[in-house]
Amino acid sequence: MDKQLTLYTMVKEEWKDKGYADEPAAPGTDLKQEIRRLCREKNAVVLAHYYTVGEVQDVADFIGDSLALARKAAQTDADIILMCGVHFMAETCKILSPDKLVLCPDLTAGCSLADSCRADDLRRYKAEHPGYKVVSYVNTTAEVKALTDVVVTSGNARKIVDTFPKDEKIIFGPDYNLGSYINSVTGRDMLLWQGGCHVHERFSVEAIARLKADNPSAVVLAHPECKGPVLAIADVVGSTAVLLKYATEHPSAEYIVATEAGILHEMQRACPSTRFIPVPPEVSEGSIGCSCNECEYMKKNTLLKMYNALRYEWPVVDVSPEIRREAVKPIERMLELS
Numbered sequence: 001m002d003k004q005l006t007l008y009t010m011v012k013e014e015w016k017d018k019g020y021a022d023e024p025a026a027p028g029t030d031l032k033q034e035i036r037r038l039c040r041e042k043n044a045v046v047l048a049h050y051y052t053v054g055e056v057q058d059v060a061d062f063i064g065d066s067l068a069l070a071r072k073a074a075q076t077d078a079d080i081i082l083m084c085g086v087h088f089m090a091e092t093c094k095i096l097s098p099d100k101l102v103l104c105p106d107l108t109a110g111c112s113l114a115d116s117c118r119a120d121d122l123r124r125y126k127a128e129h130p131g132y133k134v135v136s137y138v139n140t141t142a143e144v145k146a147l148t149d150v151v152v153t154s155g156n157a158r159k160i161v162d163t164f165p166k167d168e169k170i171i172f173g174p175d176y177n178l179g180s181y182i183n184s185v186t187g188r189d190m191l192l193w194q195g196g197c198h199v200h201e202r203f204s205v206e207a208i209a210r211l212k213a214d215n216p217s218a219v220v221l222a223h224p225e226c227k228g229p230v231l232a233i234a235d236v237v238g239s240t241a242v243l244l245k246y247a248t249e250h251p252s253a254e255y256i257v258a259t260e261a262g263i264l265h266e267m268q269r270a271c272p273s274t275r276f277i278p279v280p281p282e283v284s285e286g287s288i289g290c291s292c293n294e295c296e297y298m299k300k301n302t303l304l305k306m307y308n309a310l311r312y313e314w315p316v317v318d319v320s321p322e323i324r325r326e327a328v329k330p331i332e333r334m335l336e337l338s
Contacts, residue, residue, distance in 0.1 A: 045081055046084065047081065050065065053298075053302075056306065064241065081102045082306060092142075094319045105308075109297045109298070119144050132170060134171045137172075137173065152334060177224065207279050208233060220236070247271055
């Protein structure tokens with residue numbers, strides 16, 4: 001990724017030197033219409049994570065969680081995948097679709113959780129703990145997946161962990177909160193990597209309590225990447241797909257939602273008459289709060305960048321054949337177990 005980021009920066013600087021905008025497009029371009037035209041012309045499929053902005057989701061072929069999107073794209077006959085999410089998600093697409101061209105609108109759209117677990121660090125940790133199996137959350141780089149025994153999602157982590165013998169020695173990473181939650185519901189004592197999502201770490205019990213006081217009948221939905229005390233007061237704990245499904249099946253309720261606020265776009269689309277209340281982030285002393293908790297990396301995906309990615313077929317995300325061969329194994333293992 002580092003080499004690609006260097007190239008990315010050089011080309012963007014070249015555009016600026018020539019007097020172009022950061023991502024040039026002709027004045028008056030109907031970006032949504034042009035994105036769909038380019039998809040037809042180039043046989044491309046657009047994937048959008050639930051946490052991207054609404055207009056990005058609106059123009060996508062598929063909306064969902066990262067692994068589900070990568071699997072959907074692999075099942076298509078598309079030649080090009082445009083992954084609107086963060087970098088590791090584009091890598092996962094390439095792992096499952098090695099013969100397709102995978103594009104990412106902005107290579108600087110990283111992930112605090114994936115970045116919290118570097119492959120070299122995990123390699124050393126494994127050497128320090130011989131005999132341990134490595135269970136890695138899907139929110140990891142391709143290199144970390146290549147060092148993993150089985151990958152899990154937030155939706156199937158408990159089920160996958162329960163397939164191991166009770167006395168199995170397990171390293172779970174990189175999300176400490178998700179691992180702690182799985183330990184609590186399975187009775188395990190897995191070694192937990194000290195990583196976390198900077199968005200879900202910002203949710204607090206105090207903020208939810210204030211919203212609950214004002215909306216006593218509201219159901220609290222929380223993602224398992226949230227801290228333990230937040231999960232303890234939630235009515236429903238689950239992945240974005242699980243939370244969306246619950247809300248869709250119970251549209252008469254109103255909801256306090258503790259996950260990245262981008263999911264509210266799809267929730268509102270699926271349940272137009274339901275009230276969804278985003279939980280704000282914790283506010284440090286002297287700062288100004290906002291009404292929702294957002295991932296700035298997900299918000300780097302814009303219509304303009306999508307249009308230019310398809311137009312120039314760049315930036316490209318690639319995974320070396322050696323890494324891919326190892327990284328696909330824990331994903332296939334997960335699919336076998338789930």
